[in-house]
Amino acid sequence: MKINPSFVEKVLCAFIRGEFGKFNYQKAILGLSGGLDSSVCAFLAAKALAPKNVIGMILPYKDTFGEDVKDAQAVARRLDIRSEVIDIAPMVDTYFSGRPTQDRVRIGNKMARERMSILYDFSAKEHALILGTSNKTELLIGYGTIHGDMACAINPLGDLYKTQIRELAAHLGIPAKILKKKPSAGLWPGQTDEGEIGLTYGQIDEILFRLVDERKSMKEVIAAGFAKEAVERIMTLVRNSEFKRKMPPIAKISARTVGHDFLYPYDRNR
């Protein structure tokens, strides 16, 4: 599972540069949360496209995550990229004031989609492509809000497990404070991914690597010494989140149908 961070950096920077060249965009925009993944993505983008072409959007809900805003601003300063802070509380509160709820998942999803909506608006305003920051662990277990934090134009980090992103981050010189931070989706104060999932990223990634990359069966992974409950829980998360990794199915009627047999590369005409 160990990566060679300088090789991965080279490939990802070439990927970012290549995609922006093909689609004829100079500028990249991304949500900066003050966490690990978005910081790594910003570092890569600044390297690939030059700092003046990267915009970090800091989108807190009031001051619930006070430290995170400061950390995100520190990343922007360190990289010398433009950043912008917009509080999403007015939009989110207006919506929920008429239909109050205590459901933290609904509120968290609404916040993620509010951030997405701002990113897409800014991407039009700035003529900038949105960089996704979902990592492989999140994509596989479905730990992300569909049409929220998962929405993007290109995703440089989607084939790296969380623990591998940490390796890459250390190589890129990400501030120690961010490296040590407990990963959080920022759904509510004090929320941590590992607390919510009930397993550490180290454990999840070790299991996913065997199930996915090495194509091992659950039986084989359990026989190799991993806790049965953990393996089963992860497999369930993977199985139940397929819909987040695909375009929605289209009911086929004609001889040639979008999503079925109208088959073109994403890069068509680029």
Place this chain on the structure above:
Amino acid sequence: MRKKARLIVFPELSLTGYTLMDLVQEVGLNPAESPIFRKVKALSRNTDIVLGFVEEKEAGVFYNSSAYLSAGKIVHIHRKVFLPTYGMLEEAKFFAPGKNFKTFPTRFGRAGLMICRDFLSYGAGYLLFAGGADMIIVTSAAPGRGYSERGGFATDRMWERMAEAISFFSTSFVIYSNRVGCEDGKTFAGGSFVYNPQGKLLIKASPVEEELVFVDLDLNEIRASRKTWPFKRDDRPEIILRALERIVRKYED
């Protein structure tokens, strides 16, 4: 051409890019009539050229092909035989498979062409050897897969391993030209290389950056290696043919 190269080798599907899917039907061409080929043929007057393209050989039937051009003419066309179709690769969905591995004369000696996955079949390598190849030219669009702590993709070694073996045991040059860059998130692993007839690596291009690398091939090395290692003299294709016939007949039972 400015440097007066006498042979230039481009990667697989170099005229169109690799990821085509339904575009195959739109970019397919017949080299005998294609205006693009008229231009490339003209360019091959002093420099021999190997390139890749989608060939519409019969109406509506498309091949993943490569051509060897020299002195303004098409000398040889190879149609990819082994079309990888598994995981992220889906060539057999869009292309018809070629049916042969042939060698042909060039001003550098006999050459044979292979395309990407063809090269990973040791049967195919043997056929070019048995056909008398002095130079095996492989055009490729091999995506990198898997990482290693050393750097590079895990799949890189696979191509070099085969090239080292084939060049040494066929006592011929192996020229491998692979695409770099990204298509739909797939990163092509580049790393084009040349092995001499002693199985020695002569040059290796970058795995990430687009590059034009030059190498001088000493054609005397072919003869020199065959004087030391008489693999070619001692080959018995008729034994292999008969044994294969027996094996294939058994399949059919």
